[in-house]
Amino acid sequence: MLDRRAIAVQIALYFSSRRLERLLTCLRAQTCKNFDLYFYENSADPAEAERVRSILSGSGFDYHLSVGERNLGFTAHNELFSEHDLPYTLILNDDVWVSPDYVERLLALLETDSLCAAATGLILRWNGIGEPCASRDAQIDSAGLEYDCLGRVADRFSGVEFGHIESHLHLGRVFGVSCPAALFRSEAIEAVSPDKLPFDRTFFMYKEDVDLAIRLCRRGYQAMFDPAAIAFHERTVKDGSRSWKDRIMDERGRPLKLREQTYQNQWALYFYHWSFRLGIVDLAKTFWYEAKRSAALFFFGSPFAFFRAWKKILQSRAYAFRHRHQLREIGLPFIYLRTFTEVEMNEPIAVREKIKL
DSSP states (O other), X not given: OOOGGGEEEEEEESSXXXXXXXXXXXXXXXXXXXXXXXXXXXXXXXXXXXXXXXXXXXXXXXXXXXXXXXXXXXXXXXXXHTTOXXXXXXXXXXXXXXXXXXXXXXXXXXXXXXXXXXXEEEEEEOOSSSSOOOOTTOBEEESSEEEEETTEEEETXXXXXXXXXXXXXXXXXXXXXXXXXXXXXXXXXXXXXXXXXXXXXXXXXXXXXXXXXXXXXXXXXXXXXXXXXXXXXXXXXXXXXXXXXXXXXXXXXXXXXXXXXXXXXXXXXXXXXXXXXXXXXXXXXHHHHHHHHHHIIIIIIOHHHHHHHHHHHHHTHHHHHHHHHHHHHTTOOOOOGGGSSHHHHHHHHHHHHHTTO
């Protein structure tokens, strides 16, 4: 039986006081109580920090709150991870709702197999109003990550209605987990990071979960998906089965700075993980996806944003190559990544074709 300090629940906050009580409510209802709460206040706003303190002090939870002087983005989880030595780490977004048995189900997966380093449930999209329910017309946000090539690692079944594929969702291995609501084995995170922290410190936001998933695969760890563990996420960026035109329009609606960051992080993935061992099909697909991604940023974003991103990519190349070497030094070989979950990776594509999505 695990003691109370078995799981660190890490939550990065950014002007989150309006939805914090909602998140605390669903954590209060968890059937597994073996967790401590760790918060990082990213807002850099004294009034917001005070509101957060007030809510947490009246929550009845034992908690740890760190208040940052600047917004660290998703890398705030590195700061939180360094504050504890608990065997499991649950990373939650501040805009999620998790079902009462979510933590218990994911913990059971990690306890069953020492090679299982990460676990996630079925994450559905939600408008953030009221208590959510898993209706058949709810859109899937993520059912774990699927690997197509190094240039495209995406959320499985993203944008597909839950009712269309409910019978195709099974307990089993996936390539990786998406981080709105994911449980990790802490020692596995330390084993695949030169600085023993979850995320690359240069990834302010986006692709950080992809990088971690690839590192875990390179070390030989596995990720698991349990469709009976349900979570809900207020997602603003769409993906998945939508058309290329729709995705371009979504991309244009995002702040230009974040689009540049996404582009830079994708190129960091190439620096860290590219290898001829990926195979010719993987490399050819990556070239095609990257050509489309670059064209989208240049023509539908801004040529200035494109060249600004490339300036930063070139400026960071020394760090990128040094980090690539460090990954090899800690025992992460380059491998043919598609062999990890080839059946699971192909399944979403086959199902989409079958139901004509």
